[in-house]
Amino acid sequence: MRTLIPKYFFILFILLYISINIQAQFINYGSDPTRFKWNIVRTQHYQLVYPQGIDSTARRYAILLETAYPHIGKTIGTPPQKTFPVILHPANMLSNGMVAWAPKRMEFITTPHSDLYAQSWNKQLVIHESRHVFQTDKLTRKIFKPLYYALGEQVAGVAGLAVPKWFFEGDAVTTETALSNSGRGRLPEFNMVYRAQILSGKSYTFDKWFLGSYKDYTGNFYTLGYDLTAYARYQYGADIWDKVTDRYTRHIYLVPPFSRSLKHYTGIGTKGLFNQTFSFLKHEWEIQDSLRLTKGDKHKPVYLSPETKQYTSYQYPQIVNDSTIIAVKSSLQDIHSLVIIQNGNEKRLSYIGNINSRIILKNNRVYWTEYVPGIRWTHENYSVIKYYDLNAKRIITLTPHRRYLSPSVEFSGKVIAVSHTSESGVNQIVWIDTDSGKEMDRYNIPDNTFIKDMTFGEDSSVIAVMLGDNGIQIQQLNKQTKLWKELLKPTYVNITAPVWRNGQLFFESGLNGTNNIYCLNTETLQCQQLTAARFGDFSPALSTDGQKLFYSDYQHQNMDGKALYLPQHLLSAVGIIRVKIFF
Known part of the structure; x- marks a missing residue:
């Protein structure tokens, strides 16, 4: 009997380690x-x-x-x-x-x-x-x-x-666009990858667009799905996907069932729909491209980032001097990193984490916010302020375990303003000391609207891009009186990346159907277009003297850093318009 007890314990011990989890x-x-x-x-x-x-x-x-x-x-x-x-x-x-x-x-x-x-x-x-x-x-x-x-x-x-991913997500994006005044279908940058590739003479197969590539950047199936599902509704009626899914559930034995169900009502299968859709888009984009505003060679911007043979993105340029910028670099083969580019030569400063904001250079520090996971709970994590110290050459976390977004650094470099959303949904602007990381003050926001981006203006005021039920608006907060002044009425056109200098607010927007850089006079409230991108210009930044504009320009292989002189390049006065969508 004594010899059996150790055996039972041994068997029980083994069974505990070969148990199967049941979820x-x-x-x-x-x-x-x-x-x-x-x-x-x-x-x-x-x-x-x-x-x-x-x-x-x-x-x-x-x-x-x-x-x-x-x-x-x-x-x-x-x-x-x-x-x-x-x-x-x-x-x-x-x-x-x-x-x-x-x-x-x-x-x-x-x-x-x-x-x-x-x-x-x-x-x-x-x-x-x-x-x-x-x-x-x-x-x-x-x-x-x-x-x-x-x-x-x-x-x-x-x-x-047997239902493709592009249908699930594309149909949902089409719905969010159709049932709202905004939606991703109205964003010029949402289709920018396809537009750039097609107008640059690169045409991939349906399989490559859908399945992706390790060699070429092919976007994602959200955009592909939106184009296919929206075009089908435009061409064959708003209820086309009701019919297709209904037939799919009755004729699953057909191979392939989804494409065959589509062909029953349209006469074409999935690849036929792809060919029709992109033929239509190519025609529309070529017309739009022919109407694009252009200027002479003397105003042609200068590329600052080095040439690359593979898809590479240089985002959020910040100016060290006229020949040197710091940017966030990423590619198909590499994660986000801070790089410094001087006279076309690039040097990596440091890899960075899951960044969720622009970078801001001030007093030899490069600031940003990034997501940081919680220690224990999946659904408890943080967005913290970090900075790279150019002198110490290391990354420092300024505000651990916080919920901060959209940082902007005051001109002296002593204060950071951030957007803060509490767990209960209260939105505020928070003042942070750049040395200690401690909160200095909090400011309530009219109608509890969400601050999606901001910049410091005159007399340490904050100019905020605010998002509410009526779209995006721009307001200015007076720090002393804590009163708000409206600079731009609500619009459903996307506006982001504001930068203020000498009474002028520079920002990125798709006002004319393509992302460009614009300038708003904060006194006269007149708006002017500064760039005429073929595919998209993003993330404006200004030189110290305010005479040179730096930004990222999208091409079919890269998002490169560019620079241009401002005084001769005010293209036109513009108004806030509703972006045209093709379907």
């Missing part, structure tokens, strides 16, 4: 901090689960979900028949939204992204992710419905196996 969820997006106590709000079609303390945020999402509900399904078919769970994650800074089945739910990360266009973050999430719910619910019907009794909610995975 309650097929897709687990992570856990929230245990300090959260959870509440539930039930509406007619949704069940919202959220932490205590963000009740106003939850109510806002509940209203938006119910408001959007009758419109989301008009072009995809019958809406879901049961209430749908929605989980809110307020402690996560990595702005995103997800839809999953088994168990089915939507998950919203409620903190807005600092690079957001002229669409409030909660509306963006509601429209885009709700469309995914309607898509998946539609696909689990007809021939797949009996499988539910055998597989449960896993049937959604089976039903979606």
Whole structure:
């Protein structure tokens, strides 16, 4: 008997180490901090689960979900028949939204992204992710419905196996564009990669555009999907994807089922739709390209970054002197790094992390904000201020464990202004001491709008690009009186990367259908276009004397740093217009 006991312990010990994990969820997006106590709000079609303390945020999402509900399904078919769970994650800074089945739910990360266009973050999430719910619910019907009794909610995975990713995301982007005044379909830079490649004479196959390449930059399936799904709606009717998905669920045995279902209603399959779409876009882009504003050679900008044989991006140029800039470099083979470029020669300063802002050079320090994961919880992370010290040649974290976005450094270099969004959804501007990293002051924002970008103006005022329900506007905060002054009324055209100098506000925008650099006189409120990019100009920066403009210019192989002298290059006075979209 004594000899059997050690054997039992040995067998038990072995079994413990060969055990198999059993998960309650097929897709687990992570856990929230245990300090959260959870509440539930039930509406007619949704069940919202959220932490205590963000009740106003939850109510806002509940209203938006119910408001959007009758419109989301008009072009995809019958809406879901049961209430749908929605989980809110307020402690996560990595702005995103997800839809999953088994168990089915939507998950919203409620903190807005600092690079957001002229669409409030909660509306963006509601429209885009709700469309995914309607898509998946539609696909689990007809021939797949009996499988539910055998597989449960896993049937959604089976039903979606033969549906391409470009459809899911492209249709959702088309919906967010059609049901709003903004949406990614209206952003010139969203289609910039395709436009640059096609107008430069490079034409890839459908498979290369969709599957990607290790050699050439091919964008992503969000853009490809938007072009295909939007063109199909434009050419064959708004309900074309309702018909295609319905036939797909009834004729899954056809090979390939999705392309064959598309061909039944349009006469062309997936690759035929690709050829038609890009033929149409090429024609429209060639017309647009022929009308592009140009200037003589004497005003031609100078390229500062070195020539490369592979796709390379040089973003957020900051000026050391007339022949030297610091920029963020990335490529298909390399992660983000800080580089210094002098007379065409490049030197890496340091690799950097998951950056989420422009870089700002002041007093031999290069500042930025970047995402930093939490130690324990997936849905608790941070956005902190870091800087690279050009003298010490190292990166220093100025504000650990904070929720700061969109930094701007005051002219003396002693103060940083940042955008701060609390877990409960309160937006403020925070003053930070550049030496200690401590908070000096906080300023409330009119109507609790989100600050997506900012710059310091005259007398240490802050000029902020603000995002609210009516789009983007520009306002100026007087530090002494804490009063706001409107510089630009709300518009649904994207505006970002502001830089102030001598009464002039320089910024990047797609006002004329292509991203260019503009200048707004903060006294007369007159706006002028400074560049005439073929594909897109971004991230303006000014020399010390204010006479030279530096920016990033997109070409079909690179995003290069460029410079031009300002006085002779004011192209035209412009107004705020609505960007044309082709479908």
